[in-house]
Amino acid sequence: MKEIIINKELNKKQILLLEDGELKEKYIETDKINRIEGNMYIGKVKDILQGMQAAFIDIGLKKNTFIHLKDILPKVDISKEKESFEKKNVKNIIKIGAPILVQVKKDFTDSKGAKVSTHLSINSRYIIFMPNTDIITVSKKIEDEKEKERLIEIVKKYLPENCGAIIRTSANNQNEENIRKDIEITSNKWNEIRKFYEESVKQNKYPKLIYKTHGIIKKLLLDLIDKDLEKVIVNNQEDYNYINKVINNFEAENVKLELIEGNILENKVSLNDQIEKAEKRKVWLKCGGFISIDKTEALTAIDVNSGKYIGKDNAEATIFKVNKQASIEIAKQLRLRDIGGIIIIDYIDMQSDENKQNIIEILTEELKKDRSKTQVVGFSKLNLLEMTRKHICSNEDD
Numbered sequence: 001m002k003e004i005i006i007n008k009e010l011n012k013k014q015i016l017l018l019e020d021g022e023l024k025e026k027y028i029e030t031d032k033i034n035r036i037e038g039n040m041y042i043g044k045v046k047d048i049l050q051g052m053q054a055a056f057i058d059i060g061l062k063k064n065t066f067i068h069l070k071d072i073l074p075k076v077d078i079s080k081e082k083e084s085f086e087k088k089n090v091k092n093i094i095k096i097g098a099p100i101l102v103q104v105k106k107d108f109t110d111s112k113g114a115k116v117s118t119h120l121s122i123n124s125r126y127i128i129f130m131p132n133t134d135i136i137t138v139s140k141k142i143e144d145e146k147e148k149e150r151l152i153e154i155v156k157k158y159l160p161e162n163c164g165a166i167i168r169t170s171a172n173n174q175n176e177e178n179i180r181k182d183i184e185i186t187s188n189k190w191n192e193i194r195k196f197y198e199e200s201v202k203q204n205k206y207p208k209l210i211y212k213t214h215g216i217i218k219k220l221l222l223d224l225i226d227k228d229l230e231k232v233i234v235n236n237q238e239d240y241n242y243i244n245k246v247i248n249n250f251e252a253e254n255v256k257l258e259l260i261e262g263n264i265l266e267n268k269v270s271l272n273d274q275i276e277k278a279e280k281r282k283v284w285l286k287c288g289g290f291i292s293i294d295k296t297e298a299l300t301a302i303d304v305n306s307g308k309y310i311g312k313d314n315a316e317a318t319i320f321k322v323n324k325q326a327s328i329e330i331a332k333q334l335r336l337r338d339i340g341g342i343i344i345i346d347y348i349d350m351q352s353d354e355n356k357q358n359i360i361e362i363l364t365e366e367l368k369k370d371r372s373k374t375q376v377v378g379f380s381k382l383n384l385l386e387m388t389r390k391h392i393c394s395n396e397d398d
Helices: 078-086 145-158 176-202 215-224 237-249 269-277 315-337 353-367
Strands: 002-009 012-019 022-030 040-049 054-058 065-068 099-106 115-117 127-131 136-138 163-167 208-211 229-234 256-259 282-284 290-295 299-305 341-346 374-379 385-389
Touching: 002 215, 012 215, 012 269, 022 215, 022 269, 022 315, 040 176, 065 099, 099 176, 127 176, 136 145, 145 163, 145 176, 163 176, 176 208, 215 229, 215 237, 229 237, 237 256, 290 315, 299 315, 315 341, 315 353, 353 374, 353 385
Parallel strands: 002 229, 065 115, 136 163, 229 256, 299 341
Antiparallel strands: 002 012, 012 022, 040 054, 040 099, 040 208, 054 065, 099 115, 127 163, 282 290, 290 299, 341 385, 374 385
8 A cells, every 4th residue: 555644843844655554755845955846937047158058047046056058959859969969059049137947957955056957847647748849758667569659649649739748657558538638737737837937028027936846745646646546644734735636636536635633653653763764874684784875966875785694605695695685775775765866886796797687687676666767877897886866856757
């Protein structure tokens, strides 16, 4: 059973996803941690960095945001992207003081401004709607070629002109009418955004927020409402009203919504233990080994250690067992902590190439349980495994 708990206390909100009572995902929102990823703004160009082919954009917040030329140019097929980029100069594309409609693709950090793009997208139930492009792609998790072709034909039929889409996993085996309705709702939302943008620019009312995504709560509902989500428990009226609206719009009668008073987590000892463990640097494995997780500005480093485990077989078999358990736990922790970006895993050194390949396959298989986009690159010459993962709030398909 999948269950979402949203527990708000003073200026802190915890958003938890449980599967059969086990904590799978955890997100925290506070006054200091204000997620804006996915929000759209009418920004103002503040400065152009010709040497970097980039610019700073004021979106009305404390820090200016950063945009690269490739995120200003129209979105094109990957094969054409390099050719299109090399022939352009950022100073000829945008001007200081001009309005620009952007979406936050990567949130602020303590030392860096947010990254924005003019490549806009709106998440909906069955598609990710992308204005100003003609690209239509299908989630990699839909593997049946005939189903892919069917979905592409349906989406092409109803998408407005000069709009593209990523067809989400939840569209698999859905009937044409359901997909049509979803496209219509999202198209109407885009028309509202575009109209509001044009009116604000005409009245010189910018920078300003123009579209708010409702953050991780919306993402969880969109991803799970068709995938065995049974219950949502909240303790504040604002979130209750929003979730109730989503459930009614989706006619999701299978999802039970409950509003309760007070701290939901107060007497949930087991769940509080899980939350506490998810915040520790060191995570112990069943065999007695452990992994250490260290986040930096550039990447996340994960170290695998044999710890107390000495094994009963030869050294290679002992090392493989620790690395295998570590792979399973790493996949779980990446999802639980919503770790994104570049991830480097320092496994205990293995001599066997076969064992290395087995570890890659185990990690890849475990990562399939993650709703976010992941890519395992493989072992480097320094024997470090390289991989990447998108933050769950990113507007990518599951």
